[in-house]
Amino acid sequence: MPTPMPHKLVTLQRHVIEQQARFPSATGDFTLMLLDLMTAAKLIAREVNKAGLAEVLGDAGHQNVQDELVMKLDEFAQDRIYKAMDHGGHLCCMASEESAELIPIPPEYPHGRYVLCFDPLDGSSNIDANVSIGTIFSVHRRKSTSGPGTLEDVLQVGNNIVCAGYVIYGPSTMLVYSTASGVSGFTLDPSIGEFCLSHEDIRTPERGKIYSANEGNAAYWGEADRAYIEHLKTPEKASGRPYSARYIGSLVADFHRNLLYGGVFLYPADRKDPKKPQGKLRLLYEAQPLAFIAEQAGGAASDGTQRILDIVPRTLHDRTPLCLGAKLDVQLYDDFVRRYGGR
């Protein structure tokens, strides 16, 4: 069911302020932090939109902590988010997919109450082909009481997230976010430089009609994963019609489409790379924030044995198998994992 266009013109700025006004104890700190992040998103959108012209395509000539090739735009996005967020006094530290260690707030700036985790540019291997990419983020309240943030502040269970969202740089730039009271989507109007409410209270269908998985890796998957995808493709099993296959290879874009149209995304544990037995996707920067959005929209997210939001991260770069999207489809995946005695 398409989400109706709202009749009133609401900027993201106004929306964030109105959301926060519901909490009488809110100081405005959180609102200002989100506005800083929005500025970084606009700078990244501007650069991505002219990428073919501005010599920002291509790789940066080295690999990151994930052993993946870093693209120039990965570095640009990382830098802009850092510079937008380091001095506002709202954060005590940050953590990013592109940084091996915790990112401290410089000592000359005040340390705040929140922690930001982010994937600066998701789907970056698609940049050079002009395919949609994105930024993913989550915000936690710090656990330590003062001073510089610590690992304890970052390694929090997804249930503690206070806000999460993503920006998708596609035919238009959209920002989708939730502060635990539903999910709202905003489209950037480049002529006025404002994100305007375009998707009010996004709800995802209970059951999807799309599956998104890199089936090229199926030889490395477990039995349960293969049987599950086979099930979705078999009309008699999948309630009379096979699911459509859609896989972009940018998690943000695959997730966003499935959120609106109804579908399930699967990146299972695989045996392709013995160094990454938990699959490819990162718990803190990809799985947790999108699991939060999915649940807020009426969907679900699981690693096959437990809710993604219940998993306690052990290190900054933990990976997790991820089944994400329509509630009934995710439940069915858990059933398959149980039936096959594990992943």
Ligand code: AHG
């Ligand atoms: P990133 O560009 O942040 O490293 O993320 C890439 C991820 C994700 O966006 C996507 O779903 C997945 O990698 C695709 O992996 P495969 O190429 O193995 O399918």
Ligand code: MN
């Ligand atoms: Mn990513």
Ligand code: MN
């Ligand atoms: Mn990335």
